[in-house]
Amino acid sequence: MEQQWEHKIADEYKAKDAKTSYSKKEELWTRISSSMPNSKGLAAFWKVAAILLALVMFGGVFAAISVWNSQNEELIAFENKYEKLQLVVDSLMNMEPVKITEIQVLEKEKIIYKEVIVIVEKETKNGTKNIKLTAEVEKLNEQLFTSKQNHQLTKDSLLIAHLEIKNQKKLEENILEEKKLNFKLKPEKVIDQMQQNLQESTPKMKLQLFKLQDTNVKFDTNSTLLNK
Amino acid sequence: MNLEKLIKKSVQGSPKAQKIVYDRYIGLIYSVVFRYLKNETDVEDILLQSFLKIFQKLKDFQFVNEKAFVGWIKKIAINEALMFKRKKFSAMYKMEQVEEVENLLAVSPEILNEKELIELIEQLPDGYKTVFLLHVVDGYSHKEIGENLNIAEGTSRSQFFKARNLLQKKLENYYGTAMGT
Numbered sequence: 001m002e003q004q005w006e007h008k009i010a011d012e013y014k015a016k017d018a019k020t021s022y023s024k025k026e027e028l029w030t031r032i033s034s035s036m037p038n039s040k041g042l043a044a045f046w047k048v049a050a051i052l053l054a055l056v057m058f059g060g061v062f063a064a065i066s067v068w069n070s071q072n073e074e075l076i077a078f079e080n081k082y083e084k085l086q087l088v089v090d091s092l093m094n095m096e097p098v099k100i101t102e103i104q105v106l107e108k109e110k111i112i113y114k115e116v117i118v119i120v121e122k123e124t125k126n127g128t129k130n131i132k133l134t135a136e137v138e139k140l141n142e143q144l145f146t147s148k149q150n151h152q153l154t155k156d157s158l159l160i161a162h163l164e165i166k167n168q169k170k171l172e173e174n175i176l177e178e179k180k181l182n183f184k185l186k187p188e189k190v191i192d193q194m195q196q197n198l199q200e201s202t203p204k205m206k207l208q209l210f211k212l213q214d215t216n217v218k219f220d221t222n223s224t225l226l227n228k
Numbered sequence: 229m230n231l232e233k234l235i236k237k238s239v240q241g242s243p244k245a246q247k248i249v250y251d252r253y254i255g256l257i258y259s260v261v262f263r264y265l266k267n268e269t270d271v272e273d274i275l276l277q278s279f280l281k282i283f284q285k286l287k288d289f290q291f292v293n294e295k296a297f298v299g300w301i302k303k304i305a306i307n308e309a310l311m312f313k314r315k316k317f318s319a320m321y322k323m324e325q326v327e328e329v330e331n332l333l334a335v336s337p338e339i340l341n342e343k344e345l346i347e348l349i350e351q352l353p354d355g356y357k358t359v360f361l362l363h364v365v366d367g368y369s370h371k372e373i374g375e376n377l378n379i380a381e382g383t384s385r386s387q388f389f390k391a392r393n394l395l396q397k398k399l400e401n402y403y404g405t406a407m408g409t
Contacts, residue, residue, distance in 0.1 A: 010364055013361070016342065020255045020259035021254075022258040028276060029250055032250065032280060035276070
């Protein structure tokens with residue numbers, strides 16, 4: 001009898017054990033897993049890897065969002081610009097054309113006459129020969145014009161030279177005439193002995209004269225016995 | 229997954245396998261530990277220590293079948309609970325003079341339901357209840373009880389009989405009231 005009770009009690013407790021659940025089992029597991037030595041390194045590795053992955057993903061998402069935003073802004077700016085340009089085009093199309101009178105001053109062209117031999121083309125059998133002839137004639141006309149110009153230049157230069165020579169001649173003739181008119185004989189200056197003596201008034205000069213006389217003056221015709 | 233494979237992977241250090249083993253048996257271990265410790269904080273600490281010990285000693289366990297494994301983990305949990313109680317047990321345990329009742333009222337066990345029976349057992353003094361449950365529910369011999377509780381084998385036997393007598397008295401009182409005696 002007692003054993004029956006004991007069996008029943010054991011069975012009841014075993015049934016209760018099988019049905020029981022623990023409400024805080026997740027919290028307890030975190031404590032257990034963190035306390036276990038083998039899993040620490042592995043868990044830490046995966047934690048770090050998960051954090052890095054999350055950072056990379058976050059960075060990627062952030063970059064994508066910022067690129068998308070900037071592109072959106074550009075699109076809006078382009079749309080605004082397009083609308084503005086469209087308005088300008090519409091306004092220009094609706095505008096009436098305005099007549100503006102402008103005054104332009106044109107210079108008159110200088111008319112240069114040229115002697116040209118013009119050959120009237122006649123319909124001949126030899127068409128090409130005529131064309132050649134006209135070309136040659138034009139060439140000759142040009143040569144004639146240039147030679148005439150050169151001739152004129154030479155003529156002008158010769159005239160100028162002639163005038164210069166004439167002028168020079170006139171000038172020389174004038175100078176000669178002037179010289180003739182202005183020519184005079186210069187009066188001789190006769191110095192008397194008396195004038196010479198009067199000139200030797202100062203004592204210095206006298207001394208000098210004497211000196212000169214004293215020194216090697218042999219053929220001095222002015223010397224007299226009185227002056228010695 | 230097969231339990232043997234789970235155990236092997238848990239021994240290799242696979243957190244996933246360890247979690248599966250934990251989820252499968254946490255309820256059972258909690259119920260077992262709660263039998264001996266009523267304080268939730270103490271129960272949580274003993275559960276933590278028990279599972280740490282289970283995973284630590286798992287490499288030494290020779291798998292036979294699930295029943296053997298369950299018995300093994302229960303024993304670890306009960307030992308942890310009893311080690312915690314060992315200091316208090318001698319104080320809790322009172323040498324109550326309980327009269328040995330003979331010619332007990334023959335009450336058939338089928339009358340009581342699970343809840344009532346367990347309630348009656350819970351009403352027993354802690355020391356008697358521990359010995360009673362260890363022997364009747366968890367299958368410990370009096371020698372093993374003595375070793376775990378640091379008491380003599382004879383003390384374990386006497387405590388067990390006393391627990392049984394007390395339980396019988398409670399049953400008499402319960403059915404006496406019910407039967408109007």
